Amino acid sequence: MKLADLDNPVRASWLADQSFRLDPGPYISDSYAAHMFLKRVPRTEPLGEVTSGIFNAGRFKRHWTTDPEHGVPFLSSADIFQADLSTLAMITKKCFRANANLALEPGWTLITCSGMTAGRVTYARLDMDGYACSQDVLRVVPDLDKIPAGYLYTFLASPLGIPMIKGGIYGTSVKHIEPSHIVDLPVPRVDADVEQRIDSLIREAMVLRAQFQTGITDATHDLFKSAGLSELIDFNWHDQPRDVDFSVSGLTSTSLRALNFSPRAQRILDALHSVPHRTLGEICATGQLGRGNRFTRVDSDSKHGFRLIGQRQAFWQRPEGRWIALKSVEAEMVRAVDETVLVASQGTLGDSEVFCRPAFVTGKWQKEFVFSEHFLRIVTGDSGYPGAYLFAFLRSEAMFRVFRSMSTGGKQQDIHEGLRRQIPVPECAPADRQRIAETVKQAYRWRDEADMKEDQALALLDEAVREAAR
Structure with missing residues (x-):
């Protein structure tokens, strides 16, 4: 059931404007209510x-x-x-x-x-x-x-x-x-000073978002340079020879799917194997390297529920996931621990699809959101390999293509459980790993700060408009 906003109640003038219709539809329309509310503001353009x-x-x-x-x-x-x-x-x-x-x-x-x-x-x-x-x-x-x-x-x-x-x-x-x-x-x-303050907050948020983008990109470049793999920085999958007319020997029961033996992907893996490395399975042995828990979705509201983020929303600048009701135990099961890498692990193989793209959970996201079971959750079990470092590695174009080559399933693809554990992660020097991880974490602090400034701008606008409408 939808109710009229108590701060903006239906008025007699609305009835006249709608030819004295008595059905509720026009009066609980958000668009109509907003128009009527703004008529109370002394100056609009x-x-x-x-x-x-x-x-x-x-x-x-x-x-x-x-x-x-x-x-x-x-x-x-x-x-x-x-x-x-x-x-x-x-x-x-x-x-x-x-x-x-x-x-x-x-x-x-x-x-x-x-x-x-x-x-x-x-x-x-x-x-x-x-x-x-x-x-x-x-x-x-x-x-x-x-x-x-x-x-x-x-x-x-x-x-x-x-x-x-x-x-x-x-x-x-x-x-x-x-x-x-x-x-x-x-x-x-509204007051010119208020308008300028709101504008300043948005401009500051724009700068912070640009710093976020630069930060995560620089972290990935830094990782490959530190590992001696500069050729993977600007890796272009489509410039590589096509995967046709190739043969594979020594097959096991792990997989018989041709895509899992893609020569293009294998060349990336060979480059990663050529430098000191540890496998992803080893790093996450005491952490997590698996899909999230399934759970029943019961719709709720922002006052009583948790915001659920799915595969599509996880890559948005400001996620708009649905609100669901969860018991406290269930919420902890579907919440992500700090510095979790979430890889979209169900989907199809189009280049524009999010399947196999990673997202990083820290700061505000870790506190406010819960996440669907359709993510591969990667949580480090080795403090020497922080989650931020793993994200800098896994967000690269080269690793996106490696994950794609490990697809399994029918219409909806998944990432092969055995193959993903074998992914070689460059070791780099301990100081390099910490520097790269800190670059990623700073980028996400900037992102959270940008969100905060946008929220402050919206709050200032709401306060100023409501004051003007009195």
Whole structure:
């Protein structure tokens, strides 16, 4: 059952606005309630008047490449929410130059405008500068002479902005939002100092997110350089000879699947075996190297439940998992210990799928979230090989391809239990391992701080708008 917000009750003027309809639907609509609430704010301006443009890129032919020298990273309507942008596909520079509307600039507000997730909001980060972006994403370009970019984003991403954006959705099986549907959306204006404080928080969050991306990338590069495996830093799977016409001898009952003996993957493993190493099974012998526990999902709310993160949400910048009810014992079973590496371990083999991609759990994530059983949980049992160090290794493109080569199963793939234990992990020097681990942990501290600043910006906006509406 859905109830009207007690802070924003149904008013007599609403009845008149809706021709005195007495059915509850219009009055408990989040979009309608937000519009009515903002009418109480002394000063609002239409979105179209505080922006220099609201547009999408339009349809265009996509020509793909795997060569960074000839490509531009491409963001789909799902990619704009990803925390780690290092695994993006690329379109050719020729294709990119043919459409001037493809490129993003930091500070723009991005709104998904097609599909079942239409109406989700984020912003173009510093490390998205110059990236190409799908036509399924609206770009809201702030007029900086009229409104701070961070303030505009915070409003559009707030509990007031999102319902009004989604109120413009049309369509049946495929949802859509057009620029004309949101151009008249009322933007509340509050004290200029408050707007600038909110903008400053968002700009600081953008810098921290860029530092996060740089930190985890540098940690992986540092690991391979320290191990004497620089050739694996910019490893390009598609540049390797194809896995055709090869033979394997000495087979055992471990596996008979051809994919598990991929020559391309075997060359990576041979390189890892050529340096001092320990197997992943040895490192996790007294830790964990297995799937999570299964459990019954019972929907709950944020006051009484736990936020469950699945394979897709684990890679988002700000996860939006469902709330479920769990007993305290169950919650501890599905919570991840600090510095757990979670590898998406069920899925299919498309290059854009998350199957075999790793996520790292520490800080706020470890305290606030529980995780589905569809992850391979990697917990070190050796303090000399911290979880952060393992993550820096496992997030590499080379290890993604090794995990993929260990696939087993039918439609939904899994990672072979025996083969994953045999993965060689470079030893490096103890000082190198600690330095690399600290780089990863610092990156995740920056990420948590960025989340905190965005939350502070939303809280400031909520307080200022409610004060203005009194």
